[in-house]
Amino acid sequence: MASSRDDFIIAIRSAFLKKSTQQKFSLLTLVFISIFVIVLSNLNFKAIQILKTGINEVVYRSSFIVSIPENFIKNSYFSILEYSTFFNKYKENEKQLIQLKSSNISNEIIQYENEELKNLINDYVSSSDKILAKIIVDHESPFLKSVIINKGSNNKVKIGTNIFDQSYLVGRVVEVNFKTSRVLLLSDLNSNVPVTIAPQNIQAIMIGAGDDYGQIKYIKDGIFQKFDENSIVYTSGTGAIFKSGIPIGKVRQTENNLNVDFFSDFSQLKYVFAEVEVKMENQSPKKEIDDNSDQKNTAIETKIQILEEEKKIIEDSNLKFKEENENLKFQVNYLNTKISSIENEVLAQKEKIEQSTIDQEELEFLRLNLLYSNKCQTRKLFSTGFKVGTPEYKKCILNKGKIND
Template sequence: MASSRDDFVIAFRSAFLRKETKQKFSLLTLLFVSILIIVSSNLNFKIIKDLKSIINEAVYRSSFIVSVPENLIKNYYLKINEYSNFYEEYLRIKKETKNFETKEILNEIIINENEELKKLIEDFTFTKNKILAKVIVDHDSPFSKTIIINKGSKDGLKIGTNIFDRNYLIGRVIETNFKTSRVLLLSDLNSNVPISIVPGDIQAIVVGDGIDSGKIKYIKNNLIEEIQDQSIGYTSGTGALFRSGVPVGRVSFNQNEFFVNFYSDFSQLKYVLVEVETKTNNIVLDNDTEVNVDATQNEETIKINILNDQINILNETNKKFIEENTELASQNKNLLIHNNKLEDKIKKQTKEINQNKLDQEEFEFLRLNLLYSAKCQKTIFKKGYKVGTPEYKNCILKRGRE
């Protein structure tokens, strides 16, 4: 009987320990507990109320504790999202700022080029036989001073064409292509330019030194002693290589040689003016003879232009001499003022020296007076001099020298 009862208990336990039976048992248990709690809460027992309050308090506290990480994560998410938006806005503003800076730099470059081109166009508009060219290559070496410009035979250039930087001569064309040309600068060792030097109208030839200036050589009639420092050199037109009356540079004297400092800085050339020949219109008559209607007029115009250029050079020379004289007069005035100040200072120092000398003599007299006053002073029993008289002072000083 006992064994059969034990078998029943084991069978009942094994039935409840099975997985499916275990799940059903747990569900039934929860169902019974829920019904029990609902019924108990309706009965208004004190212990049930207290238990309910404790459970609610635990639930509320647990909800708060559980919500803290959730709120923290939520806040961090919002901050990260805000930072991400802020960073994207920062990148956008940075990109826009960079674009604005690039545009500002481009605008500044364009403004500078416009100003430079305006200055060149002013010369171009007044000189109809000159065209504007851009320097595309600068061959700067110890043995060659040349540049390449973007104008060639298509634009009317040929070997020997004069090249200008505004109104100043800088070289001539030595090689032409269809759309480019090579220009030999005045500073090249192979450059030789006949010039006239004023004042004095001295004829000479300037040879490039291979750096940035030229040496004066082959002076006509050996008039080198008549050349003055800071004289002006301009093309003489000798040999028909260069147009007459074009300013070249200023003369300077250094180490027993005369140099010409060119007006233009050849290392800073960006645009140049090219002098091209203008064609004249010919009229064909019935007897097949051509008459150049502008020949005489052009010849007179050329002579007038040369004379005007020479007059302009002389006026420019006189103007610069006047400016130099004004500057020298100002310097002379400043030197006179400085000299007067020095003279006043010398007079003041001389006065102080004389006063110091008198003070020293007076001090010496007082010192000797303490020693020899008894010997020079007049008393009832001894001959001498009255105190304060020149004789008394001479006596004291004489005693001191003895």
């Protein structure tokens, strides 16, 4: 027993401490260095941060270069897939384009109204300085869902900067280097986003599922059934981590969960937009008085610009309303003509029906007349019949020869 324990200790010592001929460091030294690095990387010393940023820059660039062959294969694979479904997608896109065009004008009006309302409450209006960024590293790790973009602190990207694919939210920046940044995708397990679900207008938190969808959490009990497939999830802006009103995805109900299917396909991201926010504070009336004339001119110019934009939008909408009005007028005229022709037809039909009823009554009278004319007709001086052609005679015939009712 003692000898086997000795063997074990010898083997362990040998494994840890013995440096082989070609090894520069013993394993024990490297274990200690690893632990030291783990501890050190979590301390926020400036020197360590700079060193870390330097390593990140070099490694991200190297990773991008090394990934070129694999990315080529990957892109070729997706290109082939795209070509195979090209026509169907084109048809779908065409339909969507028509729908989007029609809703575009109303969206512009809403945007303008939103800006105006923000101005009224003396809030800030954030400019939409979106900068295009290329994804240089995207390994789609099953553990952590993140990508590296080629924009960093020199492009005013900060921790928390919102990242978009078109106008859809895809994530936020969690690590910034000088020329690169790491974006934590919404699908990551560590991603929590305060959201609003429309049209039910319910506030919730969306958590990444670690897969290609998100999950809705922290909603009231009993409102689970309120949602349907048309429910849209967008950012609520609570906590000021994400801007409000950015579309994320659509609700999909499962047996026990509410999942969110993202509008954007995170596996297909090549370029994204990083929104570098510049807060433009609205000036209070007091400040405006103190401002110099240049600033006043700028303010007036801005107002004029806004008014011109408003005018343009109103003109556009007016044009659209006019077109719709013309269409409606034409439709009303057409319908009126149709109604009058239908009325005429109905009158003609009624006349025909009346004539037919009269003809039937006449026919019935003639049939009965043949049978009962001898009973109803007067022939002798004191007989009880009636003179032919009188209403009494007709009544008698219709009563089948009965003179008294």
